[in-house]
Amino acid sequence: MTGAPDEASSSDRSVDAIRRYYDDLGEEEQDRLTKDVAGRVSFEIHHRFLAQYLTKGQRVLEIGAGPGRFTTVLAQHGARVVVTDISPVQLHLNELNVTAAGHEHAVEVRRTLDIRNSSRFPDESFDLVLAYGGPLSYAFDQEHHALAGLLRIVKPDGVVVASVMSLWGSWRARFPGATQLAIRYGTDITDAVVRTGDLRHVPGMVHVCRMFTWEQLTALVTDCGGEILSGSASNWASLEDQTVLADIERSPQLWERFLAYETAACASLGARDGGTHILVAARRRA
Ligand SMILES: C[S@@+](CC[C@H](N)C(=O)[O-])C[C@H]1O[C@@H](n2cnc3c(N)ncnc32)[C@H](O)[C@@H]1O
Numbered sequence: 001m002t003g004a005p006d007e008a009s010s011s012d013r014s015v016d017a018i019r020r021y022y023d024d025l026g027e028e029e030q031d032r033l034t035k036d037v038a039g040r041v042s043f044e045i046h047h048r049f050l051a052q053y054l055t056k057g058q059r060v061l062e063i064g065a066g067p068g069r070f071t072t073v074l075a076q077h078g079a080r081v082v083v084t085d086i087s088p089v090q091l092h093l094n095e096l097n098v099t100a101a102g103h104e105h106a107v108e109v110r111r112t113l114d115i116r117n118s119s120r121f122p123d124e125s126f127d128l129v130l131a132y133g134g135p136l137s138y139a140f141d142q143e144h145h146a147l148a149g150l151l152r153i154v155k156p157d158g159v160v161v162a163s164v165m166s167l168w169g170s171w172r173a174r175f176p177g178a179t180q181l182a183i184r185y186g187t188d189i190t191d192a193v194v195r196t197g198d199l200r201h202v203p204g205m206v207h208v209c210r211m212f213t214w215e216q217l218t219a220l221v222t223d224c225g226g227e228i229l230s231g232s233a234s235n236w237a238s239l240e241d242q243t244v245l246a247d248i249e250r251s252p253q254l255w256e257r258f259l260a261y262e263t264a265a266c267a268s269l270g271a272r273d274g275g276t277h278i279l280v281a282a283r284r285r286a
Pocket of ligand 1: 064085134
């Protein structure tokens with residue numbers, strides 16, 4: 001890892017805490033993108049964004065695969081997948097779920113892996129590297145090293161697809177909690193969170209992560225020798241009235257039309273900072 005020794009050990013401690021968090025969370029992580037209508041929109045946005053880069057027969061490294069929602073998607077699109085996660089519990093759930101869905105044949109191997117260290121893979125090993133649901137937000141000061149590693153292991157025409165937690169989108173989506181921070185802990189804490197995106201500034205916060213703006217994410221990609229292919233928010237209008245959204249979902253025709261509009265809105269430059277996550281596709285600069 002890069003960085004000064006104390007920086008590295010602070011990063012290690014944070015990653016350890018997140019591994020324990022996901023080990024303890026266990027099956028609760030499974031229904032994050034199915035249990036409510038906004039979650040189902042998030043799944044659709046992530047799925048459609050990823051599908052643009054999938055072709056049959058690709059070798060894919062999935063990082064932070066969790067319980068396997070996108071492992072299954074990759075298998076359905078004909079990929080061979082190296083499935084990894086920092087949490088052994090999530091990896092075990094991944095195996096159970098992917099097997100139950102009848103897609104275990106698509107899994108080349110399953111391993112624990114920390115996104116900060118992909119050095120075990122040779123250069124240009126994968127057609128696509130997928131890190132959905134935040135692994136880059138859990139690299140804690142090592143995101144440059146982590147992303148540079150991912151760009152190293154994709155083929156020259158390969159793609160890194162990732163989603164990170166959004167700073168301004170979280171501010172919008174979790175408005176009551178976010179504004180309570182200043183009341184409970186004072187403006188120094190909120191200033192530090194807004195300045196750095198780092199939730200480790202909040203005393204006692206268990207689920208910590210680094211949130212990004214679109215500008216910071218694009219700068220990270222450029223600094224690591226990559227170029228942006230596309231970007232998107234997740235979600236945009238679907239963070240608004242959940243009752244209206246549930247009504248729309250009941251009509252297959254309206255739902256399909258809504259998802260088409262929502263996908264277009266999320267991809268627009270003006271919306272990229274406005275959802276709970278920011279999605280990015282990047283490749284190595286020639
Ligand atoms: C929110 S879940 C996302 C799961 C799945 N990718 C999805 O989008 O449904 C985040 C996953 O990232 C894993 N993770 C957290 N920190 C990581 C790290 N430093 N390296 C690799 N995986 C990590 C967690 O264990 C968890 O399974």
